[in-house]
Amino acid sequence: MTHPHLPSTEAAVTAIREIAAEYGMEMTVTDDIGADQTSRRTSAGVFTIVDPDGSLPHEAFVELSGxxxxxxxxxxxxxxxxxxxxxxxxxVPRDSLPAFLRSVYSGxxxxxxxxxxxxxxxxxxLPGDETYKELVTLTALTPWLSSGARSS
Structure with a gap:
């Protein structure tokens, strides 16, 4: 299965907003726009808005309730x-965001x-044999993480 193409940060935030509504969650969004504001542009000078190629970088931080x-x-x-x-x-590829979140929220x-x-x-x-796997430290094993445990 192919993932929907999310050509921009704004498209990704819109997709996340739709999933939040689908699962009845609140969300907050913080946008950082401009080369001097985004986290990966630390070398950009103060008040440097565009990247060297003339593009305007846009980064968003989204928190979901629940x-x-x-x-x-x-x-x-x-x-x-x-x-x-x-x-x-x-x-995680931006195009995989909706499938990733649906996998988490659907159980x-x-x-x-x-x-x-x-x-x-x-x-x-995720659909199409795509899987993400990350180590969980024992100190980070929350009730939610414990509730989804399967033995190997």
């Missing part, structure tokens, strides 16, 4: 960082623990 706690940082470079109950998924995401090597993983399956 359980699990979810935040999404959408970058101008077509990727995002999604944090689910303090577990960070870096470099498809789960944790898997092993005795050896020890550790728990948060696994977020």
């Amino acid at each position: 359980v699990p706690t979810v935040s999404v940082q959408v970058f101008p470079e077509d990727d995002a960082k999604i944090t689910v109950d303090n577990v960070e998924f870096n470099d 498809l995401a789960y944790t898997k623990g092993r005795f050896f090597p020890p550790g728990h993983w948060l696994i977020v399956p």
Whole structure:
């Protein structure tokens, strides 16, 4: 299955807004617009608005209410960082955001623990055999993460 193309940060925020409405959640959005405002443009001079190619970078930070706690940082470079109950998924393609969030909110995401090597993983399956997996430290194992545990 292909993901919908989200050509801009604004399109990604709109898609997240639709998912929040679908699952009955509140959301807050903080926009950073301009090369001197976005997190990956630290070398940009003060009041430098556009990138060297003339484009205007736009980054957004979205927080969603509810359980699990979810935040999404959408970058101008077509990727995002999604944090689910303090577990960070870096470099998620912007086009995968809707499927990722639906997997989390619909109950498809789960944790898997092993005795050896020890550790728990948060696994977020997406349509089309795409899966994201991140290590969960034992200190970060929240009630929501524990409730979705499967043994290996």
